[in-house]
Amino acid sequence: MTTLPQTYLDQCEQGQTSTILSLAGNLETKLHLVNLGFHTQSHIKVVMLRGESMIITVDGSRFALDKNIAKNIKVQLLS
DSSP, X not given: OOOOOEEEGGGOOTTOEEEEEEEOSOHHHHXXXXXXXXXXXXXXEEEEEETTXXXXXXXXXXXXXXXXXXXXXXXXXXX
């Protein structure tokens, strides 16, 4: 049985799908992400990369994130 790679969302490439493992950062950042619907075990897909921004989907909802925020989201790659 192989273990799927773990990384942070800011390191993912366009088109990759992952599962959220944990949220890092200060309490305010974590609460903001949770209120937007970022929860552990949610599926997250990188739709588009543009400079320091990324368009992602989390369980069907679409968001634009700065890579500085994406550094706080630990994921396990699925594809």
